Each structure stands twice: as C-alpha cells, then as structure tokens.
Amino acid sequence: MKEFKKCQSCSMPIKKVEDRGTEENLNPSSMYCKHCYQQGEFTQQDMTVDEMKQTVKEKCIEMGVPKVLSGMFVKNLHKLKRWK
Numbered sequence: 001m002k003e004f005k006k007c008q009s010c011s012m013p014i015k016k017v018e019d020r021g022t023e024e025n026l027n028p029s030s031m032y033c034k035h036c037y038q039q040g041e042f043t044q045q046d047m048t049v050d051e052m053k054q055t056v057k058e059k060c061i062e063m064g065v066p067k068v069l070s071g072m073f074v075k076n077l078h079k080l081k082r083w084k
C-alpha cells in the first residue's frame with residue numbers, strides 16, 4: 001500500500017511512523033497523521049475544509065513555520081484525499 005508523505009487531511013509532512021495516525025487495529029495509517037486520525041476515525045469529524053485551513057494556519061504560526069510554507073500547505077489542502 002502507498003504511504004503518503006504528508007497527511008491527507010491537514011497536509012502536514014509525516015516523517016516518522018510515530019507521526020502517523022492509527023487504524024482501528026492500531027496499525028499506523030498510511031494516509032493521515034496522529035493529530036487527524038486515531039483508531040480508524042477522524043479526531044474532528046465535523047470539520048470543514050475551511051476550518052481545517054484555519055487550524056493549520058494557526059498551528060503553523062504556533063510552530064514558527066515560515067508564512068510562505070504555511071501558505072503552500074493551506075493552498076493545496078482542499079485537494080487532499082479527505083476533502084474529495
């Protein structure tokens with residue numbers, strides 16, 4: 001199975017297996033990060049793509065990610081698998 005290098009929900013890069021979310025059987029998810037996906041379910045199921053963009057933007061500022069980079073994350077966020 002293909003393992004995505006970035007979360008298909010929030011577009012954050014996934015570098016280590018510890019950063020991955022978990023499936024129902026607690027295997028690491030190939031698609032989503034631990035912030036978005038736990039035990040086979042999205043942590044915030046009602047979230048819209050616009051809310052996610054806002055959250056990612058705030059998170060990036062919090063983590064000191066350069067504006068250009070966070071802008072890129074957010075710009076393509078709606079193209080990710082979760083939002084199709």
Ligand SMILES: [Zn+2]
Binds near residue numbers: 010011032035036
């Ligand atoms: Zn995520």
